[in-house]
Amino acid sequence: MGMGTRAMARIGGGIAATALAAFVAAPAWAQDVLGQPTPGAIDLQPAASPLKHEAIFFHDVVLMPIITVITLLVLGLLIWIAIRYNKKANPVPAKWSHNTVIEVIWTVVPVLILVGISLFSFRLLFAYHDTPEVDLTVKVTGNQWNWAYEYPDQGVAEYISNMTPEDKAPAHLYRLAADEPMVVPVGKTVELLITASDVIHAVALPAFGLKTDAVPGRINHTWFKAEKTGIYYGQCSELCGVDHAFMPIQINVVTEAEFAAWVASKGGSMTKKADEAAAAAAAAAAPAAVVDEAAASAAAAAAPAPTAAAPAAPAAAAAPVAPAAQ
Missing domain, CATH: 2.60.40.420 (Cupredoxins -  blue copper proteins)
Structure with a gap:
């Protein structure tokens, strides 16, 4: 039994050492390449835009810690139950079937976790939806x-x-x-x-x-x-x-x-856009110029013709010549 335990310990230690070495060496053989997939990479592609930066934050800072904690908690519970409540360690099983406190906890806690995730999720969705000024x-x-x-x-x-x-x-x-x-x-x-x-x-x-x-x-x-x-x-x-x-x-x-x-x-x-705006302005100005010209022509045609100068008054009749003195 002792030899078996030591052998298992060696095997477990070897596996752990190999996993650790692979994890440490991963950056050396899987350097991410910007803009394209990287063979052997295990993470998201590097960000090249504001939206991707926010998505990576949501994934790495919000989701991954929560998922890791839940996974470790469930694994721990499974191991604890398998050891503590197996037939050998617990030959007489419990007779109860419900626990109000536990049922409340496993109902309320997931709801709180989802609400916490939703706060960050909505923030990211709004960032996608609210487009800045478009260039x-x-x-x-x-x-x-x-x-x-x-x-x-x-x-x-x-x-x-x-x-x-x-x-x-x-x-x-x-x-x-x-x-x-x-x-x-x-x-x-x-x-x-x-x-x-x-x-x-x-x-x-x-x-x-x-x-x-x-x-x-x-x-x-x-x-x-x-x-x-x-x-x-x-x-x-x-x-x-x-x-x-x-x-x-x-x-x-x-x-x-x-x-x-x-x-x-x-x-x-x-x-x-500028060229089209200038062309539209010119097209709008052209009819106005034609209308102004037509109005000027009509006004000129409607004006009365200038009258001729009045004829000169007839010369005054010559006064009678006084008779010569006798």
């Missing part, structure tokens, strides 16, 4: 099986984004890279207007904390604000058909100058 709007349409992007404020017409073929994509980015990515400027609030043309899809990009359904006949919206330039990858996360796995989402975050150049290359303009 850029992108319309995203899910198709079987690709994505279409359109920039209405810059005049960039809808273009299709397909998955980069396997022979042209890096091995670790196959099914993540796209041939025509979405391009946005860094540090700007980007609003996504999301819909679908056929079946339900979903826009999911972990680094920005995005996951929004694309529903035919409906427009959902979400937002993000990229903190760093770079390339970020996501995928459709709603089962949408046989090629569901071939709908990657690639977002290139660039500087404002690079974004302006890209918009120009797509036939758009960074001043489209």
Whole structure:
């Protein structure tokens, strides 16, 4: 028996040491890569937007401690009951079947835990819902099986984004890279207007904390604000058909100058709104000028013609000549 106990202790110690070594060494072989999945990683992708920072806080600071405490509590109770109330240790079982105090506790405590979680959860939901002032709007349409992007404020017409073929994509980015990515400027609030043309899809990009359904006949919206330039990858996360796995989402975050150049290359303009406003003002001013000119012409036509100068008065009759003196 003694040898068996020592052997079990050695085995248990070896397992614990191995687990500890693996845990300590994990950061060395699973360094997270910004914007894409990391092989062997066990945590959420690093945050690249304010929403993802809040989501990571909710997960790491609120949910994980609560889940850990509940798990350890349940495990402890199971072990204690298995040891204390097995047939050998407790040959005469208790005769009671209810305990009011325990039943109240296991009813009230979970409710309080859920209420506490809900406070942080609602705060995060409101952050997703309350979009800040928008700098850029992108319309995203899910198709079987690709994505279409359109920039209405810059005049960039809808273009299709397909998955980069396997022979042209890096091995670790196959099914993540796209041939025509979405391009946005860094540090700007980007609003996504999301819909679908056929079946339900979903826009999911972990680094920005995005996951929004694309529903035919409906427009959902979400937002993000990229903190760093770079390339970020996501995928459709709603089962949408046989090629569901071939709908990657690639977002290139660039500087404002690079974004302006890209918009120009797509036939758009960074001043489209201003140009349209100026054109509308000019169009509104043109009829007013025509009306003013017509009114002036009508007034001139209605004015009486100038009268000729009155003829000169006839010369006064010559006075009779006085007779000459005799």
